[in-house]
Amino acid sequence: MNLSGRFETSAAATALLALHGGVDALAAVPTLRDVRLDGSGNVRAVFTPRSTFVPMPFSITVAVQQAGAEGVVLSVHGTRGPTAVDVMLVLGFTPGPQGTYVSWAADVAIRGPAATVGQRVVRDLVSSALEEILHDTAAVA
Amino acid sequence: MTSDQLTRPAVRFTGKPMPRKEDDRLLKAQGEFGDDTPVAHLAYVVFVRSPYAHARITSIDVSAAERVDGYLGCLLPDEVEQLTEPYVELQGPPADVEVDRCLASGGVVRFSGEPVVAVAASSREAARDAAAAVVVDYTPLPHVVDARSAVLPDAPQVHEQIGSNVAFDALYDWGDIDFALENADHVIEVDELHFHRFSSTPLECGVVTVEYDAGVDTFTFTGGFATPQLATFNLAVALRHPANRLRVLSKDFGGSFGVKLNTHIPATAAALLARKLGRPMRWTETRSEHHLMGGHGNERWFRDVKMAVQSDGTVLGLSYDALDDVGAYTRYEPLGGVIWTQVANACYQLKHLKVRYRSIYTNKGPVHPNRGYSRMQHMWLVERMMDIAAHKLGFDPVEFRLRNYVQPDQYPYTTVNGCVYDSGDLPLSLRKALDLIDYPGARRLQRELAGTGKRIGIGIGSTLDSGTNNFAQARLLNAHLPFGGNTEGALVRLGADGSVYATTGGVAFGQGHETTVAQVVADMLGVAYDHVHVQRGSDSSLSAQTGFSGSYASQFAVTGIAAMINATKRLIREISLVASSVLKCEPEEIELADGAARVRTDPERALPLAAVAGIVHFSPVDLPPEVAEEVGLVARSVYRAPFELPDLDRKYGNLTLTYATQIHACVVEIDEETGHTKLLRYAMVDDCGTPINPMVIEGQVHGATVHGISAALFEHFAYDEHGQLAAGNFYDYHAATALDLPSFGYDSVVSPSPFTPIGAKGMGEGGGAPLHALSAAIQDAIGTQGMVLASFNPPERVLQLLRGLDAEKVQVLR
Numbered sequence: 002m003n004l005s006g007r008f009e010t011s012a013a014a015t016a017l018l019a020l021h022g023g024v025d026a027l028a029a030v031p032t033l034r035d036v037r038l039d040g041s042g043n044v045r046a047v048f049t050p051r052s053t054f055v056p057m058p059f060s061i062t063v064a065v066q067q068a069g070a071e072g073v074v075l076s077v078h079g080t081r082g083p084t085a086v087d088v089m090l091v092l093g094f095t096p097g098p099q100g101t102y103v104s105w106a107a108d109v110a111i112r113g114p115a116a117t118v119g120q121r122v123v124r125d126l127v128s129s130a131l132e133e134i135l136h137d138t139a140a141v142a
Numbered sequence: 143m144t145s146d147q148l149t150r151p152a153v154r155f156t157g158k159p160m161p162r163k164e165d166d167r168l169l170k171a172q173g174e175f176g177d178d179t180p181v182a183h184l185a186y187v188v189f190v191r192s193p194y195a196h197a198r199i200t201s202i203d204v205s206a207a208e209r210v211d212g213y214l215g216c217l218l219p220d221e222v223e224q225l226t227e228p229y230v231e232l233q234g235p236p237a238d239v240e241v242d243r244c245l246a247s248g249g250v251v252r253f254s255g256e257p258v259v260a261v262a263a264s265s266r267e268a269a270r271d272a273a274a275a276v277v278v279d280y281t282p283l284p285h286v287v288d289a290r291s292a293v294l295p296d297a298p299q300v301h302e303q304i305g306s307n308v309a310f311d312a313l314y315d316w317g318d319i320d321f322a323l324e325n326a327d328h329v330i331e332v333d334e335l336h337f338h339r340f341s342s343t344p345l346e347c348g349v350v351t352v353e354y355d356a357g358v359d360t361f362t363f364t365g366g367f368a369t370p371q372l373a374t375f376n377l378a379v380a381l382r383h384p385a386n387r388l389r390v391l392s393k394d395f396g397g398s399f400g401v402k403l404n405t406h407i408p409a410t411a412a413a414l415l416a417r418k419l420g421r422p423m424r425w426t427e428t429r430s431e432h433h434l435m436g437g438h439g440n441e442r443w444f445r446d447v448k449m450a451v452q453s454d455g456t457v458l459g460l461s462y463d464a465l466d467d468v469g470a471y472t473r474y475e476p477l478g479g480v481i482w483t484q485v486a487n488a489c490y491q492l493k494h495l496k497v498r499y500r501s502i503y504t505n506k507g508p509v510h511p512n513r514g515y516s517r518m519q520h521m522w523l524v525e526r527m528m529d530i531a532a533h534k535l536g537f538d539p540v541e542f543r544l545r546n547y548v549q550p551d552q553y554p555y556t557t558v559n560g561c562v563y564d565s566g567d568l569p570l571s572l573r574k575a576l577d578l579i580d581y582p583g584a585r586r587l588q589r590e591l592a593g594t595g596k597r598i599g600i601g602i603g604s605t606l607d608s609g610t611n612n613f614a615q616a617r618l619l620n621a622h623l624p625f626g627g628n629t630e631g632a633l634v635r636l637g638a639d640g641s642v643y644a645t646t647g648g649v650a651f652g653q654g655h656e657t658t659v660a661q662v663v664a665d666m667l668g669v670a671y672d673h674v675h676v677q678r679g680s681d682s683s684l685s686a687q688t689g690f691s692g693s694y695a696s697q698f699a700v701t702g703i704a705a706m707i708n709a710t711k712r713l714i715r716e717i718s719l720v721a722s723s724v725l726k727c728e729p730e731e732i733e734l735a736d737g738a739a740r741v742r743t744d745p746e747r748a749l750p751l752a753a754v755a756g757i758v759h760f761s762p763v764d765l766p767p768e769v770a771e772e773v774g775l776v777a778r779s780v781y782r783a784p785f786e787l788p789d790l791d792r793k794y795g796n797l798t799l800t801y802a803t804q805i806h807a808c809v810v811e812i813d814e815e816t817g818h819t820k821l822l823r824y825a826m827v828d829d830c831g832t833p834i835n836p837m838v839i840e841g842q843v844h845g846a847t848v849h850g851i852s853a854a855l856f857e858h859f860a861y862d863e864h865g866q867l868a869a870g871n872f873y874d875y876h877a878a879t880a881l882d883l884p885s886f887g888y889d890s891v892v893s894p895s896p897f898t899p900i901g902a903k904g905m906g907e908g909g910g911a912p913l914h915a916l917s918a919a920i921q922d923a924i925g926t927q928g929m930v931l932a933s934f935n936p937p938e939r940v941l942q943l944l945r946g947l948d949a950e951k952v953q954v955l956r
Contacts, residue, residue, distance in 0.1 A: 060277045082274035083255070085193035110864055112254060113193030117870025118430050 004128045005106040008135070012142035014070060014094035014101050020142055021065055021073075029141045032134060048079065052129035057081055070094075084113035086127070092135075103139060107131055155661040155671050156900070159837035163656040163676065164394075173394040174678075176349025176365050177426045184351070185214055187412050187425040188269040190259040190276045191434065192251035195505040195865020196285035196298065199249050199258065199278060206275035207261055212268030215419045216276070217260040217411055219245045225414060226380050229407070233476050233501075234620040237309040240301050242471045244380070244410040251280070252300055252470035253505050254866050255434030260411040262419055266426070285505040285865045289443055289467035292502050300470055300503035309468060310476035310501035310619060314483060314793055316558035317494030319450070322458040326450035329955040330531045337519045338934040339441035339467070340857040341433075341512055342849055343877055344651075346396025348427035348436055350409045354416040360387040361413050366395040366402040368649055369692030370682040376406040381413055390682040398651040399849075399907075400511030400694060401437030404473050430870045437510025438859050440478050441467040442519045448955075449527045450494070455537050455545045459494025459558075460527060466501045466519075469508040476501035478509075478516035480618040484608040484798040485517045485909075487557040488524035489568055490546045495558050505865045511694065513849055514607075518910030521605050522933055525914040529602075533926055534954050539918070540576065543604060544569050554896065560794040561608075564831075564903070565893035566803045568604065571827040575602070575807040578825030578887035584809045588922075595814045598822075601919025603806040603911035607830070609696030609904020610799035612785040618793055628783040628799075630701035632709040633686040634663060636717065636775040638759040640737075640752030642669055644709075645677040645684055647691035648702035653906060654838040655698060659706050661834060662900075666710045667717075668734035669751065685778055696904030699834060700800055704781035704899045712777035719769050720758060721749045784897070800895045800903035802830035806847070806911040810919040814944060817937035819855060819920060825887035826911065832894045832901035839905060840888055846908025847886060852878035854916040858934050 010017070020026055027044065028036045036046040044063040049056050059079040067074040072093040079086040086109065093104040107127075115123050167173050204216050228241045241247045246258050259276050263269035284298035291297055292307040300307055323329055350365030361383065367373040370390040378385040395402070412423040427436060443465040450458040468475040479499050486495055532542040547568040548555045555563040581600065588598035614626035631647035644659050656676040664671045680687070693702075718729040721739035725732070725747050733742045740748035755775060762770040788795025809823040828843045856876040860868045869875035894901030913933050920940060921930040928943035929952045939947070 080193070080277055080279075082276065083191040083193055085280070112195075112864065112866055113191070114430055114870060116193075116254075116862070116864070116866040117433070117868060117874070120868065120870075120874065 002109045002111065002124060002127070003106070004109060004131060006132055007102060007104040009097045009099055009102050010139035010142070011100040012139055016142040017094060017101065017103070017139060018068060018073065020138060021068070026141050027138065030134070030137045032137060048134065050130035051133055052126055059086065084115040086111055103135065105131065105135060153665045156665050157833055158661070158835070160657060160661055160671060160835055162654050162838065163660055164654060168394070175346050175394050175396055176351070177424070179351065179364060179393065181351060181353065181422045181424070183421050185262050185264055185419065185421040185423050186266045186269040187415055187423050188261050188273040189257035190261060190273045190278060192246065192254060192256045192258055192280070194251055194280050194282055195254045195287065196283040196300070197251050197280035198283060199246065199251065200281050201279040202259060203277040204259065206277065207272040210263065210268055210272040210275055212264040213272045214262045214264060214421070215415065216262065217245065217415050217418070219247065219249070219258065222414065223247065226410060227382060229376060230379055231472060232616065232620060232623060233310050233472060234622070237304050237472070239303050240472060242473065244407050250283070253435070253507050255431070255507060256470070257411065260415060262415045262423060287504055287506055287861045287865045289441070289465040289502040289504055292504050293465065293500065300505060307503040308500050309472050309503055310479045312479060312499050312619070314495065314497045314499065314559070316486070317459055319459050319461045319494040319496040322450040322494045323448055323461070326458055327453040328451040328535055330449045330451065330527065330534055331953045331955050332447040332527070332530065332931065333445065333951040335444040335447065335523060335526060335931045336933065337442040337522055338932065339438045339859040340853045341401060341436065341438050341859065342397070342399035343432065344397025344399060344401065347429060347432040348402065348405055348408060349425065350405055350412055351422060351424040352409060352412040352416045353422040354413065356420070358387070360389065361416070362389045362391065363409050363413070364391040364393070365405055365409065366398060366651065367392055367405050368398045368400070368402045368651065368694055370649060370680050371687050371689045371691050373406045374682055377409060377413070380406070380410045391679065392649055393679040395651045398693065399513040400515050402651070403694065404437060404510055429872065433859070433870050433875060434867055435507045437512065438469065438507050439512030440509045440516055440519055444523050447523070447527060449531055451531050451535060455542050457490060457492065457528065457531065457546045459492045460524070461496035462523065464497060464499045466499065467504050467506065468501050469504060469506040471508040472501065473508050474511055475509060476619055477616065480615045481516040482520040483559050483793070484561055485521055485606050486559045486561065487548070488521045489548060489604040489606060489803065490524065490528070491548055492558055506861055507859070507867065513846065514907045514910040517608060518605065518913065521909055522913050522917070525604060526917055526930070529918045529921055530929065530952060533921060534952065539602060540572070543572065543602060547604070560788065560796060561798060562796045563801045564799070564895045564897050566801065566829055567891050567893050568803060568805065571803060571805040571829055571891050572602065572604070574889045574891065575805045575825045575827045578889060579807045579809050579823040581807070584823065597812040597814060597923040599810045599812060599919040599921070599923025601808050601810070601915040601917065601922055603913070603915030603918065605804050605909035605911040605914060607696050607802040607804060607905050607907050607909050608798040609802060610700045610783050611695045611697070612783070612797045613690065614785065614787050615797045617790055618788065621790055626787055627785045628690050628701060629688040629780050630691060630705040631686050631688040631778065631780045632702070632705035633684065633776065633778050634706065634709040634713045635777065636713065636751060636755045638755055640750065640755040642667055642674045643677070644674055644706060645686040646702050646706060647687040648698045649680045649693045651693060653693065653698060653842065654835065655702065657838060658699070658703065658834045662703055662706060663710050666707065666714065667751070669737050673737070688780055696802065696907050699830070699902040699904050700898045701781050701783060703834065703902065705779055707899055708779035708781055709777045712779055713775065716773045716775055716777065717751065717754050719773055720754050720765060723766055723769050724749055724757065724764070799897050800831065802828065802903040802905040804828050804843070804908055804911045806915040808915045808919050810916065810923060812920065812923045812940060817941035817944070819935065819937070819940060821851065821884050823887070824851070824884055827889045827891060828905065829891040829893050830905035831898070831903035832892060834902055836890070839890070842906040843888065843908065844886060846906060847912050848878055848883065850908060850910050850912025851883065851916065854913045854933065854935060856936070
């Protein structure tokens with residue numbers, strides 16, 4: 002499943018890039034809790050998207066695959082019980098009048114009940130969750 | 143009592159549409175299903191399941207689950223490896239090294255939905271929340287979801303230790319198909335056909351409750367166990383626990399259709415938790431869980447199919463290569479690799495048949511036996527080829543079948559592999575089915591609507607329901623398996639008040655056993671129908687059961703009823719002994735009628751059965767000592783089906799005792815714009831020998847027909863390229879309802895079986911006749927511009943057929 006979007010944030014690209022490893026800043030994202038770095042330097046947290054009908058906390062691991070001034074490639078792995086979500090997320094940063102345009106493209110694989118039972122709504126839910134976490138994270142940069 | 147006596151005028155209930163004893167409680171919601179039974183201190187089990195089709199488990203973190211209120215504990219794969227033995231595998235080397243346990247084994251998950259952790263909590267909701275909080279990390283492994291890919295040399299291995307994905311590989315070669323194909327007037331060749339994956343989706347999903355009594359070190363299992371003694375054996379091996387300390391019970395259960403033959407697997411996990419945590423445990427399967435691993439029917443690819451046909455329309459035989467996709471674990475498989483041979487000839491006088499059959503592992507949910515198990519796949523292929531040959535060679539599809547059917551005067555008919563079809567009248571059955579759909583009228587309608595955007599198609603489905611297995615067939619897949627023949631047991635007793643109590647070794651899951659048993663026993667004892675009390679459900683601790691006891695393979699009307707007849711005969715002998723000593727006559731002079739034992743030549747000299755019971759139970763001094771010491775008014779008996787061991791080298795011998803036949807016919811209307819298939823008329827004609835209860839038979843025929851129609855048009859357990867099931871609930875897996883179906887036309891033919899005590903045959907599976915009939919009807923509507931080579935034909939596929947799908951895969955070689 003391929004998803005994409007674009008939004009503008011007041012943060013500079015350098016501030017966005019600095020978020021990786023910035024556990025304290027990420028802890029301020031309202032939908033994240035228990036944010037920490039694991040032994041491999043990956044960010045681990047519990048992410049509870051607002052866009053689901055009922056609270057559905059996912060344990061997530063975020064690893065940076067590639068980073069540069071113009072963007073970053075992240076692999077995100079999330080699990081909740083029998084459901085797993087794997088996202089390869091490509092973020093592109095370009096200067097904008099108010100700060101930075103963030104364009105994003107995600108290759109998403111859903112596994113478990115969300116792929117079977119939730120297949121009719123999962124695309125919209127994942128898209129909303131990604132929009133939401135990217136906006137919220139950019140806001141704390 | 144002989145079978146003749148059952149057909150005398152004194153027979154009042156057998157053969158009549160007696161109201162089902164079960165329905166009173168079921169219709170008033172007073173049945174007791176798996177999740178209904180109250181149990182003190184009960185805890186609940188929920189499984190954490192794999193989201194991956196194939197992955198290595200790298201870590202399991204249950205710390206968050208431990209913080210959930212009500213959490214009691216969990217069971218991890220490592221514990222299961224230490225505490226259990228792998229389940230017994232039926233297949234021989236090399237695939238016998240498969241390791242299958244109740245939780246993912248060897249640190250690897252092999253299908254999406256496989257249980258990884260079992261979590262227990264004091265409430266169902268807490269167990270669900272705790273399971274959701276368990277974090278399992280995986281490293282994905284390459285997966286394979288298509289059996290055709292799974293047999294390629296570089297395919298990912300589902301079980302690495304086996305060395306390939308082939309669980310079973312056998313060549314069946316009867317007659318001389320190579321000669322037939324070389325010399326036949328015509329040869330039809332089809333590259334590939336596909337029988338899709340679906341299930342019967344019983345109303346009640348799996349449920350099992352396990353109580354562990356530490357004082358006597360005994361487990362009691364209550365739930366949907368279709369074969370309680372085999373389940374006991376499997377549980378004893380897996381749990382390393384003495385079989386005499388296991389008790390397996392069932393009460394009401396809401397359907398099995400074969401898929402509940404593997405309940406021992408989740409039961410193992412529940413048992414381990416019950417012992418570990420000291421509380422009774424209940425696991426109640428959700429519908430989505432059932433779709434993931436409750437048991438899919440066998441998916442099969444037929445490749446390189448060739449059929450030899452003479453110019454006069456005589457079909458000589460066929461050959462093909464089968465890849466049977468069994469999913470990630472064999473479980474009851476690869477028994478399907480021999481079960482299909484029970485119906486090797488399908489309904490036809492084939493002389494030659496050659497099949498290479500392979501059971502293939504894939505990263506999908508395991509298959510379980512499913513209504514029409516393994517036989518309907520082969521019969522669909524044969525019926526499809528008959529239909530394709532008729533279309534391609536210009537034969538009338540009705541006449542083509544009539545010419546090739548086994549004819550009424552050929553019974554008992556020995557098939558290419560030595561099975562013996564007992565009785566039937568297929569031509570009469572077909573004529574009746576065609577009358578029910580007004581065949582000439584349907585052909586007229588077809589002509590009238592041509593060119594209007596609506597196409598009419600007429601289809602015939604001819605099939606068999608082979609019943610009462612010869613378990614020696616298991617030796618055809620593995621000569622070391624210690625099975626042969628078939629038995630069933632029964633208990634009948636006269637209680638102290640003269641009431642009749644009957645307990646069958648069979649397990650009812652909706653078929654009406656309480657009804658049919660009561661009919662037969664009431665007639666034999668000369669008592670009222672309501673005077674016979676048939677035990678609900680089953681209990682492995684009662685001596686009614688034999689090792690093969692249970693309900694499967696369309697056999698209760700033969701084995702269950704025959705065992706009951708044998709036991710009732712013993713009880714009659716005891717009653718006669720008592721009555722003759724009181725009435726001062728010989729036991730042979732006693733007959734049972736109107737609730738009494740009486741002297742046949744002087745009916746006024748009679749002793750009510752209540753008096754017989756009263757004397758035996760409360761006043762044995764009134765009996766001669768030799769009678770009092772012999773009579774307990776408890777009769778147990780076993781029915782042994784008359785089988786021999788097959789010739790293992792030739793794979794030849796009789797594998798089944800009875801063959802019910804089903805001929806279905808239908809008329810469909812296809813919308814050229816949408817591809818929608820509308821059923822206009824549907825008729826089924828069943829022949830299951832002498833009927834015990836025609837209403838029960840008709841009900842089961844209706845049920846099997848709905849299952850088959852639904853499978854043909856709506857139901858498909860499809861997987862995506864990631865190995866994810868695309869039909870995890872009834873939104874995406876539509877099981878037909880009355881809204882989808884027309885009223886059915888029904889008729890019957892009665893061809894008594896010469897091999898069974900009262901001429902009855904097992905029935906109820908239906909052999910997938912609707913799948914055959916609908917494939918044929920769609921083909922008839924399409925013509926030969928596209929070829930129906932798949933058993934599942936939803937609207938999108940029908941649209942493709944209208945545009946020529948698969949036409950190039952069928953060739954008339956000459």
